[in-house]
Amino acid sequence: MTESRPSTSPSPHVHRTASERLRRDGQRYTTSRRILVELLESADRPLTIPEMLSRRDGIPQSSAYRNLAVLERAGVVDRVLATDEFTRYELAEDLTEHHHHMICTDCGSVADFVMTPAAERRLDDAAAAIAEAAGFRISGHRFDLLGLCGACTERGA
Template identity: 55%
Template structure:
C-alpha cells in the first residue's frame, strides 16, 4: 500500500508560500502582497477564519480585494472554504498545505474549530471511507470529518 497523506505522520513539511506561488503561476496568476498576507494569516490561524476575522488580523487588506483574492486562492487550490451552520463562510489553507485535520462545528454560534485524531483512529477512518466507497461505487479521494454540536462557550452561556 502506498503513502497516504491522511495517515502518514512522517510527511515532509510543505513550504506554504513557495507552493502557493507555484499554484498561482500555474493558473496564470501572480502571488501579490495581498494574497501573501492572506496565506500568511491563514497559516498562522489555529482555525478557519471568516472574512471579518481575516480583515481584523490583516487590517491593511481591503474588503473588496480580499473577496476577489480568496476566490483566486480557492481556484488555485491554496484555500478551502469551510461551511459552518451560520451564514459566514470560513477559510483555511487546503489540506495539502495545512495538514490533515477535521472540524468541530457549533450549531448554535457557527464557530468552527480544528481537531486531529490519533493516527490509529485516522487509519480506521480512512479504511471506513474506503469501505463506504467500495459498497456504493463511489471513488473516495480523501475524507474529512465534521462533528456538529454545541461548543463549550454556547453550553456555558445556557
C-alpha cells in the same frame, strides 16, 4: 482520540507552493495574497473575512473577497462552511496537515482537530467499506463534527 491543531509560523514551502499554483492558474502571488496566506497559516482554525480584516490593517474587504476567490481556485485555500452566515477559509490541507472540524450549530464557530493515527485508520477503514459497497472510489475525506461548542454549552444553548 483527538489533538488540537497547533498554530504554525510562516513557511517558505507554503509561499513557494502558493506562488507555483497561482502561476499555473495564470495569476501572480501579490502582496495582498501573500498577506492572506500568512494570516491563514498563522491561525489555529478557519477564519472569516471579518476576522482576517481585524487581524491585519490595510486589506480592503473587496480585495479580500476577490483574492480569496483566486486563492481558492488555484488550490491554495479551502472554504469551510459552517452553520452561520460566514464562510470561513483555511489553507488547503496539503499545505498544512490532515485535520477535521468541529462546527457549532448555534454560534457557527469552527475548530480544527487532528485525530490520532489509530482513530484515523478506523475512519479510513469505515469510509473504504462504505465506498466499496457503493462502487465509489475515494480520493480523500472530510469529517465534520456538528454540535455545541463549549461557550454555547455553558450558555445553555
